[in-house]
Amino acid sequence: MTRCPGALDPLAGPGIPGENAAGRPALRRVVSRPGIRAVLVITLLVLTGHQLTYTLTVTALVVAAACRHRFPVTHRLP
DSSP: OOOOTTOOOTTSOOSSOOOOGGGSOOHHHHHTSTTHHHHHHHHHHHHHHHHHHHHHHHHHHHHHHHHHHTOOTTSOOO
């Protein structure tokens, strides 16, 4: 596989050295910081609500299309 000169390689890491594991704070310490837990909980609720809404909307549209076109709901749509 030939690569274009100057193209980014998605599997290559950054060209700078990373942080030493001993210098990073533990995950428990990061989560225990004020506000982080609230942001994570709200993000989880928003994503779950979005997934639920999308799933219910698509299901309702498929059922409505099935009733309108008189084909079984188990019919696979393209």
